[in-house]
Amino acid sequence: MLAVNEYFEGQVKSIGFQGKDKPASVGVMEPGDYEFGTGAPEVMIVVSGALTVLLPGSDCWQxxxxxxxxxxxGDAKFQVKVETQTAYLCLYG
Amino acid sequence: MLAVNEYFEGQVKSIGFQGKDKPASVGVMEPGDYEFGTGAPEVMIVVSGALTVLLPGSDCWQxxxxxxxxxxxGDAKFQVKVETQTAYLCLYG
Known part of the structure; x- marks a missing residue:
């Protein structure tokens, strides 16, 4: 069964699945400011919209x-600013 | 609030959002055979995995x-076969 996850009181929702090589999720973020924590390393691919990100160890928003x-x-925190509803694909591990 | 929709007894789940120009959703399909109906015309973009599709008026699966x-x-039905969990972006209208 496909698992739907909610974060930040439903401002971010995602659906988990098994990607070709790695666990993955697709999700949508509402506009807002978020801090995410990783367990495994992640690759974040923006599918629609845009994410402005402060990556760990960087002092520059991109x-x-x-x-x-x-x-x-992995085992890191990163900051994300979202201005319009934005969809992403996340690959874990 | 982000709306999560479920179809085919939860075998397909999606999250609706507003894309740059059009309403959109990202979703995941479990392996299976599905028939979808459109209201508005749709653009389906495969994000991860693969969809084998019989489009309206075609006699050829692609x-x-x-x-x-x-x-x-718009106002059409199309058939989809899915072999591995597959993520998609759908643009409406």
Whole structure:
């Protein structure tokens, strides 16, 4: 059964699945500011909209638009600002 | 609030949102055979996995892999076969 997860009081929702090589999820973020924590390393691919991200160890916010992606180390926290509803694909591990 | 929709007894789940120009959803399909109906025309973009599709008026099944897309006319039905959990982005209208 497909698992739906909710974060930040439902401001972020995702559906988990098994990707080709790795566990994955697709999700949508409402506009807002979020701090996420990783367990495994993650690859975040913006599917629609844009994410402005402060990655661990960086002092520079960068904006990733639809079709672009960024890596996040494992056991790390990262900050995300969202201006319009944004869909993403996340690959874990 | 982000709306989560379920179809085919939870075998297909999606999250609706407002895309840049059009209403949109991201979703995941479990392996299976499905018939979907459109209201507005749709663009289906495969995000992960693959969809094998019989489009309205076609007698030929075609497989669309991650990164490819197909159009579906409005007020139409189309058939989809799914072999592995597959994520998609759907744009409406």
């Amino acid at each position: 904006t990733y638009h639809a079709g672009t992606q960024f890596d996040v180390a | 497989t669309y892999h991650a990164g490819t897309q197909f159009d579906v006319a």
